[in-house]
Amino acid sequence: MTMKYQDLVRQIEKKQSFLCVGLDTAVEKMPKHLHQTPDAIFRFNKAIIDATHDIAVAYKPNTAFYEALGVAGWQAFEETVLYIKSKYPEMFVIADAKRGDIGNTSERYAKAFFEQLPCDALTVAPYMGSDSVQPFLTFKDKWVILLALTSNNGATDFQFTGEEKKLFEKVLDTSKNWADEQQLMYVVGATQAEMFTTIRKHVPKSFLLVPGVGAQGGSLSEVAKYGMTKDCGLLVNASRSIIYAGSGHDFAEAARAEAKKMQQEMASLLKEYR
Numbered sequence: 001m002t003m004k005y006q007d008l009v010r011q012i013e014k015k016q017s018f019l020c021v022g023l024d025t026a027v028e029k030m031p032k033h034l035h036q037t038p039d040a041i042f043r044f045n046k047a048i049i050d051a052t053h054d055i056a057v058a059y060k061p062n063t064a065f066y067e068a069l070g071v072a073g074w075q076a077f078e079e080t081v082l083y084i085k086s087k088y089p090e091m092f093v094i095a096d097a098k099r100g101d102i103g104n105t106s107e108r109y110a111k112a113f114f115e116q117l118p119c120d121a122l123t124v125a126p127y128m129g130s131d132s133v134q135p136f137l138t139f140k141d142k143w144v145i146l147l148a149l150t151s152n153n154g155a156t157d158f159q160f161t162g163e164e165k166k167l168f169e170k171v172l173d174t175s176k177n178w179a180d181e182q183q184l185m186y187v188v189g190a191t192q193a194e195m196f197t198t199i200r201k202h203v204p205k206s207f208l209l210v211p212g213v214g215a216q217g218g219s220l221s222e223v224a225k226y227g228m229t230k231d232c233g234l235l236v237n238a239s240r241s242i243i244y245a246g247s248g249h250d251f252a253e254a255a256r257a258e259a260k261k262m263q264q265e266m267a268s269l270l271k272e273y274r
């Protein structure tokens with residue numbers, strides 16, 4: 001099942017949620033009883049997915065957590081993506097890999113996530129310019145999520161530089177010529193809540209993938225207040241605060257409880273700001 005803009009809007013409406021659960025799975029942070037199992041990462045992810053699929057609209061496995069484990073890690077990544085798309089095809093799957101290279105190489109990255117695997121979206125670093133992003137955009141029903149204003153402190157080093165326009169504003173304005181809001185989204189950190197009004201001046205309709213609530217301390221209500229559109233336009237990600245909410249045999253129930261808290265807040269924010 002491909003996920004178009006309106007499909008995403010429908011899922012948000014149906015579930016009253018714009019929650020993206022980040023699957024940043026690390027063996028040492030998992031409950032101890034899973035450590036010795038050969039497919040520990042996939043088993044952990046499966047339990048989290050089964051416990052949250054009805055209250056989240058997206059999953060975002062960050063490839064670094066899987067690549068760090070070599071072949072076995074990548075296998076767990078593949079199994080996770082395939083499990084989500086076969087059991088819960090309505091879920092939006094974002095591979096957070098922050099790719100982007102010369103066109104010839106970007107084309108291969110695109111094939112890895114969009115042909116070999118049924119990911120719906122891929123995060124892409126835009127700093128090598130249009131020909132580095134273009135190959136991802138040739139996949140018709142797939143999404144590109146460009147880094148715009150990231151959640152980390154180092155975002156000030158480059159993204160806030162520039163005279164008339166800051167670098168992140170240039171990314172937003174220039175990339176609008178490459179594709180529209182039906183295929184392009186942007187990463188904007190929740191820790192940058194005061195910048196959402198500015199962001200919306202540049203991309204009034206685009207979906208924003210917003211990491212940085214939970215463990216990084218960003219405010220969900222501020223993000224919604226300044227960033228929400230009539231179609232919601234937000235996918236707010238939380239990784240560690242959800243998947244490591246519990247450390248015992250009931251870790252999946254604990255993750256669900258944490259996700260449910262966020263979903264309930266999201267339901268009231270959708271009423272207030274849309």
Ligand SMILES: O=c1ccn([C@@H]2O[C@H](COP(=O)(O)O)[C@@H](O)[C@H]2O)c(=O)[nH]1
Binds near residue numbers: 024188212214241
């Ligand atoms: O600006 C960015 C871009 C990406 N991320 C990623 O999102 C998650 C956040 O995890 P938490 O545990 O909820 O802090 C993680 O995969 C980051 O690599 C980001 O945080 N900020």
